[in-house]
Amino acid sequence: MEYRNIVLLKEGKVAVLTISRPKALNALNSETLKELDLAIDEIAKDDEIYAVILTGEGKAFVAGADITEMKDLDVMSGRKFGILGNKVFRKLETLEKPIIAAVNGFALGGGCELSMACDIRIASSKAKFGQPEVGLGITPGFGGTQRLTRLVGLGMAKELIYTAKIIGAEEALRIGLVNKVFEPENLLAEAKVLANTIAAQAPIAVSFCKAAINKGIQIDIDTALSYESELFGECFSTEDQKNGMIAFVQKTEKCFMNK
Template sequence: MIYQNLLLEKEDRIAVLSINRPKALNALNQDTLIELKAAVNEIKDDPGIDVLIITGAGDKAFVAGADIAFMQPLSGVEGRAFGALGQEVFRLIEAMEKPVIAAVNGFALGGGCELAMCCDFRIASASAKFGQPEVGLGITPGFGGTQRLPRIVGPGMAKQLLFTAEVIDANEALRIGLVNKVVAPEELMDTVKKIAGKIIKNGQIAVRLSKAAANEGCQTDIDRAMTIEADLFGLCFSTLDQKEGMQAFIEKRKATFTGK
């Protein structure tokens, strides 16, 4: 598929998906969300890709937010439909079995912060800025921000950011646990690709089951979560990757995983 608002590159089992509307600071309109859904489905179904990196084109913005010019004239019904579309696409990213890393290279505000939060974790450029400034526009976050932000940084800090519309820098995002690491802008993509490379070296069935266990377990009580973990742990022992990984350990060699 040819994308008008995205750039998609695939190399060495890594896909890099860039939101590409630099004149609009990569703001998300309806067409971009529809393309994003199609691209994520393409990556999800591509057996040659094990890790997805999401970033923004240019050096100013990851995603500066949802497109305000697009949203301003919407009715209540239309606004809800737009929010539901954003939620659907971001939930698709979050639930994809393959790991997804956000490489946050600039403004990640509103829908951009929400896009970063639906990824498995976030690595930020020192120039990155984060925030949910929607209340300053007379709206709430609509693409999952009110739900994911408390889960990531805790309810108190999340509510402070949601209620004040405060924009924070990368170091503060690191302090509160919104991002895992902050690096110099010129080091961002190399850093994220190195992390992706470490993931790729491991057994991919085990990586994906670990993601499933973590995602599902966080949404339930600890006893049910332990059952989920036990079931997926047991499932690993029906794979060739488990046999190879443990045999390689015994033989003191590197494992050759096949994803089977």
């Protein structure tokens, strides 16, 4: 389908999803969030897509939620806007296919929250991260209080959120918010290398790993291990497991079928 605020392209087994509102620094308004919701559904239904790259057009990843829309909200409409953002980001987070955020510039507020809903974050050396909402008289509304804490720890999350501090890519790397930092001109190419490396693995096994990790951090270890065992067993019903192990034993090329 056609989108006004995003661009969705396929390159082999990898989808590249770009937030495209460069004049607004890719700020997230309601229309963009709804288009992102539709794009996630489109990606989920496409069995030929094994991995996703999410990035922004121009000098920003996403500079935040759109303040020009938010400034006139009241309590009820503000809550609805927050619910919309959280619903879309949670759908992104629980998408069975792995998602790499290629953070090319500003990732502030809703942009930082969007990156944290992805599985892996890599950043341009010029990227900036932060949850500066308290400086605008609001809290993070799209999951920032929850995901930042899970990624960088309680104390660091509270410091960043309470102070509205904006940090650079190297500091984000140091605290564990991003996995790697690259020069701007190399970022997308490196994201594609990573995405294609993931896409070359057994897709069902990768999706099961994502499910086990995401669910496991929210439950006790014994329940998590039981869930892992269930998924491990389910792998043996797939063609990917048969093909992968036969190829390993016979030293032939692997051929994964996503079945």
